[in-house]
Amino acid sequence: MEEFEPTIVAFVCNWCTYTAADLAGTARMTQFPNVRLIRMMCTGMVDPKYVIKALLAGADAVLISGCHPGDCHYINGNYKARRRVKLLQEILTGFGIDTRRVKLTWVGASEGNEFAETVNHLVNEIRELGPIETRELMVV
Amino acid sequence: MATTAKIEVRDKNPVAALQTFLAQVLEDEYVAGVLAPRHLNDNGALMPTLVTDPAMLDRVDPLAPAFPFNAAKTLVKLTNGEMVNKVAAVLKPCEIRAFVELVKLNQGNMDNALLIGVDCLGSFGNTEYLNYVKDADPIASSQEFARAALAGEESPGGTPIAKACMACEHPSAVQADLSIGLVGLDIDDHLVVSAHTARGEGLLSRLGLPDVAEAPSRAKAMAELVKKRTAFRDKMFEETNEATASVEKLARYLSGCVNCYNCRVACPVCYCKECVFVTDVFDHKPWQYLDWAGNKGMLKMPTDTVFYHLTRLAHMSTACVGCGQCSNACPNDIPVMELFRTVAARTQAAFGYEAGKSTDDAPPLSVFQEKEFSEVTGGVD
Incomplete structure (x- = not known):
């Protein structure tokens, strides 16, 4: 059997984490290629249904990453995101979806190395956790 | 301490006593109308009815074990906007708790409503209720039901009450302005009415009912x-929890769902004016279906079923009051109330929130604090 490679969908904010991801790329930092980035204007606009859809469609984890507390371009979007992630974790954990599969991190625009580390750490964590049920299972 | 007064019952007819009480409320002119469950005709069919003429209270039946839909949404229609007079609403505790949630979502207006809650002994599902009444006099049936339920009968008249009611830990409406007590009383002798707010207190004192001590x-x-x-x-x-412990089990649990969205229509706290699942966001193109089918070799139609339920839970689980109208409305008898309440218990506990308890507690997703839930971000605030 082929070794399991996780697919991770990442919703990153335009102002901080996307810029950090760009920096990590231009600085040629080493990172696993398992993450599919989706650039949002703010983590506060990551609708819970985007996360649910990604997980049902077979993403092994969802990463939401934005500005550090206090740094949000829209003042408090990241605090709202934190409550939504908490809510999603509470809902999904009952259906056997490990809370580690919905991850929220703060990565500032200048923290390219932090972004690469976050990605590498998450990929390793999900490799250990194994594939999500919906990778094989058709659930819509 | 709440003021409690006595409503005398004559001729072993507690429903008539309640009708008289509501007539007094109307005559007091603090409210311009009373919204109360009323039998539409003599076959038992019952709907919330806005009554302005005391003579029309004759078929009002607050004891009916019927729950056609959650009237919190009706009260929203009657209170949201400028009003000269208030409307009194005779509601079940779960309807009051749903209304409290809708007030916090700026859909209903508490200032325009005078809430009268009645102890709830449980209700039947819609079809079970009509079977229960059959050709009998509906008001007499309601009183028989109340007597049997108060005596501790599990299935009055041979029909069990709705599961949501059996699992309801809020039989009394303490959030109301006035609450009418049945539990622990001989309803053929007297009922009690307690005031929980200043305006409830004011109305009660104007009605001049005799005070009574709360019976132990x-x-x-x-x-x-x-x-x-x-x-x-x-x-x-x-x-x-056991039946839905994995995504596969959850999909099996919901496998009878035909995406009719009745549970969402019936839900008093599903607050969106337009549900995203009926917008063109979900008007997928034919090639998309074929693509998705190609991913795993097949695609269940209609699509977006589990997706819909999980998204709905993300929207309403922190506001779920457990009224059970979702199950009442489900055409395929999927135990949706059980699922939604189970998840709601989890999410409400996570935010230290109890839906419908008080207008003072902000809905969890409407507020935040600078330092909280650090476990979500790996211990980093």
Whole structure:
């Protein structure tokens, strides 16, 4: 059997984490290629249904990453995101979806190395956790 | 301490006593109308009815074990906007708790409503209720039901009440301006009415009903009822958690769902004016379906079923009051109330929130604090 490679969908904010991801790329930092980035204007606009859809469609984890507390371009979007992630974790954990599969991190625009580390750490964590049920299972 | 007054019952007819009480409320002119469950005709069919003429209270029946839909949404229609006069609403505790949630979502207006809650002994599902009444006099049936339920009968008239009611730990409406007590009393002798707010207090004193001390039998009977229902609820949570412990099990649990969205229509706290699942966001193109089918070799149609339920839970689980109208509305008897309540218990506990308890507690997703839930971000605030 082929070794399991996780697919991770990442919703990153335009102002901080996307810029950090760009920096990590231009600085040629080493990172696993398992993450599919989706650039949002703010983590506060990551609708819970985007996360649910990604997980049902077979993403092994969802990463939401934005500005550090206090740094949000829209003042408090990241605090709202934190409550939504908490809510999603509470809902999904009952259906056997490990809370580690919905991850929220703060990565500032200048923290390219932090972004690469976050990605590498998450990929390793999900490799250990194994594939999500919906990778094989058709659930819509 | 709430003021409690006595409503005398004559001729062993507590419904007539309640009708008289509501007539007094109307005549007081603090409210311009009373919204109360009323039999539409002599076959028992019952709907919330806005009554302005006391003579029309004759078929009003607050004891009916019927729950056609959650009237919190109706009260929203009657209170949201500028009003000269208030409307009194005779509601079940779960309707009041749903209304409290809708007020916090800026859909209903508490200032325009005078809430009158009635102890809830449980209700039948819609079809079970009509079967229960059959050709009998509906008001007499309601009173028989109340007597049997108060005597502790599990299935009055041979029909069990809705599961949501069996699992309901809030049989009394303490959030109301006035609450009418049945539990622990001989309803053929008298009922009690307690005021929980200043305006409830004011109305009660104007009505001039005789004061009465809260009977110890009532507190005891209420505690017993809550205990029984809580035990049922906790068992239900356990069974539902077990039945939906994986995504595969959840999909199996929901496999009868035909995406009719009745549960969403019936839900009093599904607050969106337009549900995203009926917008063109979900008007997928034919090639998209074929693509998705190609991913795993097949695609269940209609699509977006589990997706819909999980998204709905993300929207309403922190506001779920457990009224059970979702299950009442489900055409395929999927135990949706059990699922939604189980998840709601989890999410409400996570935010230290109890839906419908008070207008003072902000809905969890409407507020935040600078330092909280650090476990979500790996210990980093």
